[in-house]
Amino acid sequence: MAGSKFAYVRKFELPDTLLPGTFMVLRLDGHSFHRFSEMHGFSKPNDVRALALMDHAAGNLLEQHPDIVLAFGQSDEFSFLIRKSASLYNRRHAKILSTLTSQFTASYIFHWASYFPNEPLKYPPSFDGRIILYPGTREVRDYFSWRQTDTHINNLYNTTFWALVQQGGESTTQAHATLKGTLSKHKHDILFFRFKVNYNTLDARFRKGSTLVREEVSEDTPEEEREGVTQETPPRPVHSPVSHSKSKARSRIAVLHCDIIKDVFWDARPEILS
Ligand code: ATP
Ligand code: ATP
Ligand code: MG
Ligand code: MG
Ligand code: MG
Ligand code: MG
Numbered sequence: 001m002a003g004s005k006f007a008y009v010r011k012f013e014l015p016d017t018l019l020p021g022t023f024m025v026l027r028l029d030g031h032s033f034h035r036f037s038e039m040h041g042f043s044k045p046n047d048v049r050a051l052a053l054m055d056h057a058a059g060n061l062l063e064q065h066p067d068i069v070l071a072f073g074q075s076d077e078f079s080f081l082i083r084k085s086a087s088l089y090n091r092r093h094a095k096i097l098s099t100l101t102s103q104f105t106a107s108y109i110f111h112w113a114s115y116f117p118n119e120p121l122k123y124p125p126s127f128d129g130r131i132i133l134y135p136g137t138r139e140v141r142d143y144f145s146w147r148q149t150d151t152h153i154n155n156l157y158n159t160t161f162w163a164l165v166q167q168g169g170e171s172t173t174q175a176h177a178t179l180k181g182t183l184s185k186h187k188h189d190i191l192f193f194r195f196k197v198n199y200n201t202l203d204a205r206f207r208k209g210s211t212l213v214r215e216e217v218s219e220d221t222p223e224e225e226r227e228g229v230t231q232e233t234p235p236r237p238v239h240s241p242v243s244h245s246k247s248k249a250r251s252r253i254a255v256l257h258c259d260i261i262k263d264v265f266w267d268a269r270p271e272i273l274s
Contacts, residue, residue: 016093023084023134025143026097028104028127030076037076039122044166045158046206053115054078055210057107059253061100062212069272072144072260074151074209076127078104081140081272093131101129137273145261151209153184156199159206160187163195204257211256213269218250 018024030036042050051073058071058078067086072079080100082088089095105127112121134140157179164175179187191197199207258265266273 018091018093018096018131019133020091021084023136023140024082024086024096025132025134025140026080026082026100026129027132028078028080028101028129031126031128033076033125036125040116040119045155045162046203048203048205049115050076051205051210053108053111055212055255056111056115057104058210058212059255060107061104062214062253064103065100069214070144071212072147072209073212074147075154077147079144079147081144083274097129097131101127140273141266148209148260152207155202155206156184156187159197159199159202160190163191163197167195208257208259211258211260211265213254213256213272214251215254216250217252 037044037047037050054073054076058073058080061080062068062071065082065088067082067088068080069083070081082096089099105125108127109121109124132143134143161172161175161179164170164178165172168175170178178190182190188199191199260266
């Protein structure tokens with residue numbers, strides 16, 4: 001292998017193993033999606049097609065990597081939790097980060113036309129990525145609480161901003177000025193009293209973001225109970241260390257729009273943080 005006299009340069013590639021036994025969080029974020037969303041006719045404040053496409057690309061990543069146990073997305077970003085015992089690519093930082101970011105981006109572009117049939121891509125979208133290591137479950141819980149709180153803050157702002165523009169006739173500059181320094185309560189009041197919008201009744205997808213979890217479904221689960229299924233993964237191979245004795249167990253990826261800050265979500269799924 002290392003035959004030639006040039007091969008020594010390989011020694012300059014240093015190991016970049018991520019600390020064993022720690023949770024990894026990968027966060028991807030669309031590059032300049034403010035511009036990308038305008039160039040591709042996203043509806044404001046929330047384009048459902050774009051959100052569903054993000055969910056789809058994220059679901060593909062869960063399908064490809066059993067070590068990903070949870071994903072949370074909003075706007076142009078997605079966070080993935082990789083279990084602390086993962087040996088994915090021998091925990092090589094650059095390998096994991098570059099491969100997963102590339103797989104997500106490829107999937108986003110591959111499925112673009114299914115979600116935007118009348119909106120050809122004007123240029124290839126791209127995503128940046130980072131991996132953060134967390135030592136314990138408290139930090140992981142707080143990480144996801146942080147992202148979901150951010151979802152709420154941004155969505156309340158954006159919903160009020162676009163109501164002022166689209167229904168209130170304000171320019172974007174005026175709307176920014178109107179909202180400058182306002183508290184959450186003021187925004188709720190503007191929405192309710194000026195535009196008759198009760199924020200709390202807006203689609204949970206917008207208020208809570210998308211949470212993807214892997215759930216086990218037995219073969220005989222009736223079709224109508226399989227709500228929220230986006231993709232079904234084939235049964236795990238028998239030799240897989242995580243496979244179960246009941247060979248008919250399948251896992252599916254469910255897309256939820258629920259609270260992940262309180263304990264309820266986590267108490268029902270102890271395996272996520274195990
Ligand atoms: P950066 O490259 O620094 O991330 P950015 O322009 O992508 O820059 P973000 O803070 O990531 O900035 O914000 C993403 C922007 O993309 C949002 O502010 C919004 O304008 C737009 N956007 C993303 N998803 C949607 C969507 N589903 N519907 C409408 N607009 C969206
Ligand atoms: P890894 O994910 O580890 O990189 P790999 O299958 O991509 O696995 P490489 O060592 O990168 O392995 O080799 C790339 C392989 O892709 C080549 O061995 C060859 O089989 C194939 N390949 C790449 N480009 C071409 C090409 N232009 N024409 C024919 N085959 C190609
Ligand atoms: Mg940014
Ligand atoms: Mg962005
Ligand atoms: Mg963003
Ligand atoms: Mg290769």
